[in-house]
Amino acid sequence: xxxxxxxxxxxxxxxxxxxxxxxxxxxxxxxxxxxxxxxxxxxxxxxxxxxxxxxxxxxxxxxxxxxxxxxxxxxxxxxxxxxxxxxxxxxxxxxxxxxxxxxxxxxxxxxxxxxxxxxxxxxxxxxxxxxxxxxxxxxxxxxxxxxxxxxxxxxxxxxxxxxxxxxxxxxxxxxxxxxxxxxxxxxxxxxxxxxxxxxxxxxxxxxxxxxxxxxxxxxxxxxxxxxxxxxxxxxxxxxxxxxxx
Amino acid sequence: xxxxxxxxxxxxxxxxxxxxxxxxxxxxxxxxxxxxxxxxxxxxxxxxxxxxxxxxxxxxxxxxxxxxxxxxxxxxxxxxxxxxxxxxxxxxxxxxxxxxxxxxxxxxxxxxxxxxxxxxxxxxxxxxxxxxxxxxxxxxxxxxxxxxxxxxxxxxxxxxxxxxxxxxxxxxxxxxxxxxxxxxxxxxxxxxxxxxxxxxxxxxxxxxxxxxxxxxxxxxxxxxxxxxxxxxxxxxxxxxxxxxxxxxxxxxxxxxxxxxxxxxxxxxxxxxxxxxxxxxxxxxxxxxxxxxxxxxxxxxxxxxxxxxxxxxxxxxxxxxxxxxxxxxxxxxxxxxxxxxxxxxxxxxxxxxxxxxxxxxxxxxxxxxxxxxxxxxxxxxxxxxxxxxxxxxxxxxxxxxxxxxxxxxxxxxxxxxxxxxxxxxxxxxxxxxxxxxxxxxxxxxxxxxxxxxxxxxxxxxxxxxxxxxxxxxxxxxxxxxxxxxxxxxxxxxxxxxxxxxxxxxxxxxxxxxxxxxxxxxxxxxxxxxxxxxxxxxxxxxxxxxxxxxxxxxxxxxxxxxxxxxxxxxxxxxxxxxxxxxxxxxxxxxxxxxxxxxxxxxxxxxxxxxxxxxxxxxxxxxxxxxxxxxxxxxxxxxxxxxxxxxxxxxxxxxxxxxxxxxxxxxxxxxxxxxxxxxxxxxxxxxxxxxxxxxxxxxxxxxxxxxxxxxxxxxxxx
Ligand SMILES: Nc1ncnc2c1ncn2[C@@H]1O[C@H](COP(=O)(O)OP(=O)(O)OP(=O)(O)O)[C@@H](O)[C@H]1O
Ligand SMILES: [Mg+2]
Numbered sequence: 001x002x003x004x005x006x007x008x009x010x011x012x013x014x015x016x017x018x019x020x021x022x023x024x025x026x027x028x029x030x031x032x033x034x035x036x037x038x039x040x041x042x043x044x045x046x047x048x049x050x051x052x053x054x055x056x057x058x059x060x061x062x063x064x065x066x067x068x069x070x071x072x073x074x075x076x077x078x079x080x081x082x083x084x085x086x087x088x089x090x091x092x093x094x095x096x097x098x099x100x101x102x103x104x105x106x107x108x109x110x111x112x113x114x115x116x117x118x119x120x121x122x123x124x125x126x127x128x129x130x131x132x133x134x135x136x137x138x139x140x141x142x143x144x145x146x147x148x149x150x151x152x153x154x155x156x157x158x159x160x161x162x163x164x165x166x167x168x169x170x171x172x173x174x175x176x177x178x179x180x181x182x183x184x185x186x187x188x189x190x191x192x193x194x195x196x197x198x199x200x201x202x203x204x205x206x207x208x209x210x211x212x213x214x215x216x217x218x219x220x221x222x223x224x225x226x227x228x229x230x231x232x233x234x235x236x237x238x239x240x241x242x243x244x245x
Numbered sequence: 246x247x248x249x250x251x252x253x254x255x256x257x258x259x260x261x262x263x264x265x266x267x268x269x270x271x272x273x274x275x276x277x278x279x280x281x282x283x284x285x286x287x288x289x290x291x292x293x294x295x296x297x298x299x300x301x302x303x304x305x306x307x308x309x310x311x312x313x314x315x316x317x318x319x320x321x322x323x324x325x326x327x328x329x330x331x332x333x334x335x336x337x338x339x340x341x342x343x344x345x346x347x348x349x350x351x352x353x354x355x356x357x358x359x360x361x362x363x364x365x366x367x368x369x370x371x372x373x374x375x376x377x378x379x380x381x382x383x384x385x386x387x388x389x390x391x392x393x394x395x396x397x398x399x400x401x402x403x404x405x406x407x408x409x410x411x412x413x414x415x416x417x418x419x420x421x422x423x424x425x426x427x428x429x430x431x432x433x434x435x436x437x438x439x440x441x442x443x444x445x446x447x448x449x450x451x452x453x454x455x456x457x458x459x460x461x462x463x464x465x466x467x468x469x470x471x472x473x474x475x476x477x478x479x480x481x482x483x484x485x486x487x488x489x490x491x492x493x494x495x496x497x498x499x500x501x502x503x504x505x506x507x508x509x510x511x512x513x514x515x516x517x518x519x520x521x522x523x524x525x526x527x528x529x530x531x532x533x534x535x536x537x538x539x540x541x542x543x544x545x546x547x548x549x550x551x552x553x554x555x556x557x558x559x560x561x562x563x564x565x566x567x568x569x570x571x572x573x574x575x576x577x578x579x580x581x582x583x584x585x586x587x588x589x590x591x592x593x594x595x596x597x598x599x600x601x602x603x604x605x606x607x608x609x610x611x612x613x614x615x616x617x618x619x620x621x622x623x624x625x626x627x628x629x630x631x632x633x634x635x636x637x638x639x640x641x642x643x644x645x646x647x648x649x650x651x652x653x654x655x656x657x658x659x660x661x662x663x664x665x666x667x668x669x670x671x672x673x674x675x676x677x678x679x680x681x682x683x684x685x686x687x688x689x690x691x692x693x694x695x696x697x698x699x700x701x702x703x704x705x706x707x708x709x710x711x712x713x714x715x716x717x718x719x720x721x722x723x724x725x726x727x728x729x730x731x732x733x734x735x736x737x738x739x740x741x742x743x744x745x746x747x748x749x750x751x752x753x754x755x756x757x758x759x760x761x762x763x764x765x766x767x768x769x770x771x772x773x774x775x776x777x778x779x780x781x782x783x784x785x786x787x788x789x790x791x792x793x794x795x796x797x798x799x800x801x802x803x804x805x806x807x808x809x810x811x812x813x814x815x816x817x818x819x820x821x822x823x824x825x826x827x828x829x830x831x832x833x834x835x836x837x838x839x840x841x842x843x844x845x846x847x848x849x850x851x852x853x854x855x856x857x858x859x860x861x862x863x864x865x866x867x868x869x870x871x872x873x874x875x876x877x878x879x880x881x882x883x884x885x886x887x888x889x890x891x892x893x894x895x896x897x898x899x900x901x902x903x904x905x906x907x908x909x910x911x912x913x914x915x916x917x918x919x920x921x922x923x924x925x926x927x928x929x930x931x932x933x934x935x936x937x938x939x940x941x942x943x944x945x946x947x948x949x950x951x952x953x954x955x956x957x958x959x960x
Contacts, residue, residue: 053864080870090865094883103879104869149865156869 003062004029004160004191005050010059010069012045012215019045021215022059027160030189034202034223037212038238043195046212047162050193051082063160080108083153087165089145091137091152097124098133101152110156123151127181143174150181161185163194197242203227211235278317279471281307282328282337286414289439289495290343290361290459291322302435303341305491306360307461310478316471326391326413326920330929332464339463339471343433345393346460355468356460357475361492362543362711363433364453365394370422371446375429378451381407387418387427390920397455398431410831411917413909417819419445424822426830435496456711483542503700505545511537512551512558512567519669519725520573520591520689521552532665533571535721536590537691540708546701562694568701569693576690585697586690587705591722594683595627596664598671600653606680611637617648617657624661627685649675668726750931754922761918762939768832768914769901772839776900777893779840780847787852789873798848805845810906814838818910835907843900847893854889855881894951898944905940915939 005027012020019042027033035043048054049061056069068078092100101120105111111119124130127147132140140148146166153161163182167175179201186192186205196202202209202223209226211219211234219232230236283291283303291301304320311318323331325344331337333353345363346356369375378401385408388395395411402409410427412418415436421427423446434453441447461475482488513521513533521531529550541548553561559574561567563583575593576586599605608631615638618625628639640657642648645666651657653676662670664683671677691705712718744753751758787798805813818834821827829837858881866876908917919936923929 051868053868076870076872078870079868082868084865084868086861086865088861090859090861092862092865092880093859094880094887103866104871107875107879108870152869 002029003027004031004064005193006060006062007046007050008060008062010046010049010061011057012042012049012054013057019215020049020057023212023215023217025210025217025220027191027193028207030191031207032186032190032192032194032205033208033210034206035193035195035210035212036197036199036202036226036238041213042215043212044164047084047164047193047195050160050162051079051084053084080104080110080156081159083150083156083158083161085146085149085153085161085163085166087169089142089149089169091140091145091149093137095137096133097129097135097137097140097148100137100148101155104152104156108156116155119155120151123154124148126184127151128177141174142170143177146170146174146178147181150178150185154185160191160193163192163196165195165197167196167198199227199242211238213238276315276317278319279311279338279468280336281318281320282331282340282342283320283322284325284328284342285322286416287325287343287436288443289435291320293322302361302491302495303343303459305494306479306482306488307341307475309482309487309491310475313478313481314474316474324413326923329391330923332462333929335464335467338468339461339475341461343436343459344462345433345457347393347396347457350462351465353465354460354462355465355472356462357472358479359458359460359717360479360488361435361459362456363393363435363459364456365397365431366434366437366449366453367398367429367431367451368422368437368441368447369429369450370425371448373428373448373450376450378405378407381405381429383407384428385410385426387412387421387430389413389415389418389430389432390917391923392431392433393455393457394431394433395921400455409913411913411921413920415440417910419447420819422447424819426822439495458711504704506547508547508549509541509568509698509701510549510551510566512553512561512570512572514555514558514572515552517555517573517666519665521571523552532591532721532725533573535724536709536712536718537571537705539712539717539721540705543711544704544708546704559692562692565694565697568698569691569705571691573689574692575687580692583695584692585695585699585702586692587702588709589688589690590709591665591689592683593687593689594664595624595661595685596667596679596683597659597661597681598649598652598667598677598679599659600655601676601678603658603678605658608635608681611635611659613637614658615640615656617642617651617660619643619645619648619662622661622663623685623687624663628661645670649677652677665726672725672727745928745931747931747935750922750928751935754918754932754935757918757922758915758935758939761913761915762943764912765901765904765914765916766943768835768839768904768907768912769897772836772843772904773897773900775836775840776843776847776896779844781851783844783848784851784855785877787848788855788877798852802845802848802852805841806849808842810838810842810903811909813842814907814910831907831910831912834910835904835912838907839900839903843896843903846896846899850889850892850896851885854885854892857888858884890955894948894955897951898947901944901947902940 007025010023037043049056052075060067061069098120102116105116167178206223209223213234219235286292290303294300325342328340332340388411390411418430422430516522520533524530555572558570562570617640618628648660652660693702783798783801786794817838866880905916923932
């Protein structure tokens, strides 16, 4: 096992609001890390710092031995290797399903149109939507859209996948399909950082669970350590709340 | 509830009534105050002096007249076109604005006695080598809307092949020449003289042409009292020297220096109505008398009339006892041996007259009938020369009255008489009517002894021309002959017979309106093209993650959206050449103006449209590694444009309408075309209706088109 991502003393402030207060986090190759924590604790902000959708205020984020927190890094090529899946899917509304997936590979000259198309169809098959290649985004259900979004993120052959609450905007009956796809990905050895409230998924898939509260990592460990033997009081509170809902 | 509303109405009514009562007594009790419109700046006739007080020949004259006649005037410098329209709509009582009396304007206005003579001249930039119209070929010439000088220039346009640009005010027109945009301008002579005297960098390059007269106008058929007072007052200030003083103050003297102040003795006939005869007060009046007096007045000399009888008068001139003769004297080759004649001032001829209820109207109907003539007249000569051919009998009388009576009683079927004499008699109540056109044309002339009194002869000719131009000549003729002839003359002269219906107006002005429309559309299309480029660029600058570029965008939008289009147009057209010394064609200035103004609006909605796209779209694109520009082009813009389409269409329509404001810099687009047509025919309401309808039609078509586009771009 080697380090894929190493976050050191990451601080992020929005104006006077210090949202991340010195985060230290390491993600190993092929590891699945699940981040849990109460609303507003800074989970999304942490995730978005990992591909610099948010500019880190201080600290370092080393990915494959490159500190992306520095200003001189070519962020576009870094991002090509980091796939991201959003809570609200964010599929391109002016493009078809196929075009959504093929856009980046073609535009960034990784693949020809033919290659991209073949790959897009393959990816759609892995997420169970091969028949939707020519469909418009608007004609898909939420769960289908999220699976397409995963396919789109995979199209650039990333080493890491970031998921920000990928199922929380979905109707309950759609959640399963999306989680299925994610499990499959995990099994294939994808390095994944997942923010989620799906504790079942965390227990089953996570190699490590990280509890974030108030911009700090208060506890981390295996799912068993976190869910069965939580040490931190706030974590215990948090787990009580969500498990008793 | 209802009651409350009613009482509110009642209160309002009382309030309005009080306002009226407060307003009315002022105008009733004191001397009447007339609202008089004038131009904003038309020196030396009207302009604000250093103390910002309105002065000038027009203003001084109307005030002097008001003082003489005991009324008050409130002179409002609203601009020429606005004054014309306000008088027509009744908002103003009269207009004095260096307004040339034209037949077209006479259809809409009643004019007072002409008060100032003017002529159109061409002026060029100081030091320019242009001295003739021929040199204007292919060049641009600046004009001011609605002026007689503009009409004059337009009449030369085809012949000399120049282009015209029109302006609403003289300053812009002059500036167009001094900046070199146009090579020449046409304006009234006194105006240019005055301007040049006061530092305008132009020089006059042609002789005065199309001479005309300025008149004080009121809406036709209204304010008869005001016109009467004006005429009476004008006469007084002309006689007491106030008029000369006013004109002298601004321009120096105008009268013909060669005859000014001199007195000439003029011989005439004893009785030859309507040319000369003693009226009830034993004063000699008649066409000849009124004419020679009016000419003397205009040219600044005095006349002493001697009613010597025709033969005696002629001899008095030959012997040098009289300086000239005006006595219904036909210009003949025989007389030319002894006399120098003026240009003919009246065309006489023999006509046939019959009883009012007679059906006879041709010479051929006289066969076997009796015809009355007066001894020694050309009418008698004419009848005698025809009697064989048409087989009628001639009865001769010594006296016109008896001759007429012979016809009215039915003894004779017709009589032959000089045309003006017959007309005058009919006007005086003789129950006859003229049924033929004048035959044996005989032009009357004013005569001096051959080789003598040439200055007087010249003054007569100039004066005659002036009186004809000013309409005074027609007024004199009408006074003695009735207005029939003048009416027919006016009709055959064409213009006033114009068809003034909507269809007629459209037909006459079809060409002008179409080319105006073309210019409007062309301006719109070119402007919207550049405005879109400018607007999209500035709009995009407003969304890129760069503070400097965002600031620039915001500033540009603020600047060009905040500036009134009119000011921007004037700034670009007249300001930029002053700053850079580089002239700028009106069309280009217009396009630049619209590009900036409409572009700023486009920028605002482009920015807004982009900002309206879900930010998640940009994040998703960037998270894939797509650079900002690519994300913008591939994802954000296509979605933003869909949001912008309705605004674009709206802006297109606004641009089309805004082109009308560019008429201020002389662009001959649809609105300016309308202004020019109205300046000529004064049919403001109808022409604006037509222009408005054209705009509406175009906009309707555009709206349809855009709805179609919108439907196609919908997802
Ligand atoms: N762009 C921003 N500008 C200002 N404040 C922000 C911004 N993004 C997030 N924040 C603030 O940072 C804090 C953490 O937000 P974040 O979205 O990271 O929380 P979260 O843990 O993901 O919560 P949730 O579970 O509700 O998604 C919140 O107080 C939020 O208001
Ligand atoms: Mg979140």
